Amino acid sequence: MTDVDDMAEATAAAAAAAAVEAAADAAAADGSARPRRPDRANDYDRFAEAYAAENEHNLVNAYYERPAMLALAGDVAGRRVLDAGCGSGPLSAALRDRGAQVTGIDASAGMLALARRRLGDDVALHLADLRERLPFEDGAFDDVLASLVLHYLEDWGPALAEVRRVLGPGGRLIASVDHPFVAYTFREPRPDYSATTSYAFEWTFDGRPYPMTFWRKPLHAMTDAFTAAGFRLSAISEPQPDPAARELFPDQFHELATRPCFLFFVVEVPGERRRTAR
Numbered sequence: 001m002t003d004v005d006d007m008a009e010a011t012a013a014a015a016a017a018a019a020v021e022a023a024a025d026a027a028a029a030d031g032s033a034r035p036r037r038p039d040r041a042n043d044y045d046r047f048a049e050a051y052a053a054e055n056e057h058n059l060v061n062a063y064y065e066r067p068a069m070l071a072l073a074g075d076v077a078g079r080r081v082l083d084a085g086c087g088s089g090p091l092s093a094a095l096r097d098r099g100a101q102v103t104g105i106d107a108s109a110g111m112l113a114l115a116r117r118r119l120g121d122d123v124a125l126h127l128a129d130l131r132e133r134l135p136f137e138d139g140a141f142d143d144v145l146a147s148l149v150l151h152y153l154e155d156w157g158p159a160l161a162e163v164r165r166v167l168g169p170g171g172r173l174i175a176s177v178d179h180p181f182v183a184y185t186f187r188e189p190r191p192d193y194s195a196t197t198s199y200a201f202e203w204t205f206d207g208r209p210y211p212m213t214f215w216r217k218p219l220h221a222m223t224d225a226f227t228a229a230g231f232r233l234s235a236i237s238e239p240q241p242d243p244a245a246r247e248l249f250p251d252q253f254h255e256l257a258t259r260p261c262f263l264f265f266v267v268e269v270p271g272e273r274r275r276t277a278r
């Protein structure tokens, strides 16, 4: 199946799911029929538009997480980059604009449909789950960027093995995740720091709650997972938000600057990096 077929099927599936839900909502609203289908955790298809709109210009994504990922990636001109968990594609667009050859994957058809709208045909997009085999040849990429996606996975092993497989020698994985210290202090009573545990909460968009479940693990479990998958740790980063955000978000800026919420990793496949034509 081509990525175009993939996307057409994904978009149709997302539209069908939205139509079913709208019909169920309408029926439930007049009390005449079954209630809304039960909420599934992390159901990005249901809040794709709202999440993408929020992510586009907010402090945490637009002025902290995305600039940090781009700074860690550095010069990507001519590099083959996989945006893993690309969502609606804001990072893919920035990488493309910097001259990278970008491919995006995501498990949500709704998010991919938004990415397609943003990116047109410039970026190959695939519906794919990081917990499964990825639809790419060995060594197909020079870099994989995984923004805020690994913390949806209980076990990083299979995903990191696949990322390692699709990276060539010298290839880099650049990843951002919920900061383990912050995730650990999220609720009282605190969990056992040394255990991998899930935690649940709700995101609210347009007044409606959506259940989310994330996985937190201790820092050493993260670094161990990278090295067990064959990566060499190159950087652990706790960046500051973009200074431009100070005036835009005067109330929140100081809070984020003094209490970071994400942790960033650069890990590398041993070997010589592929030279890119300039």
Ligand SMILES: C[S@@+](CC[C@H](N)C(=O)[O-])C[C@H]1O[C@@H](n2cnc3c(N)ncnc32)[C@H](O)[C@@H]1O
Residues within 6 Å of the ligand: 044, 055, 061, 084, 085, 086, 087, 088, 089, 090, 091, 105, 106, 107, 108, 111, 128, 129, 130, 131, 146, 147, 148, 149, 152
């Ligand atoms: C917090 S959003 C981040 C989106 C994008 N990376 C960004 O920063 O704008 C997480 C994304 O990861 C995707 N995702 C969650 N679990 C996934 C999985 N197992 N495989 C692939 N994508 C996944 C979601 O559908 C969602 O688009």
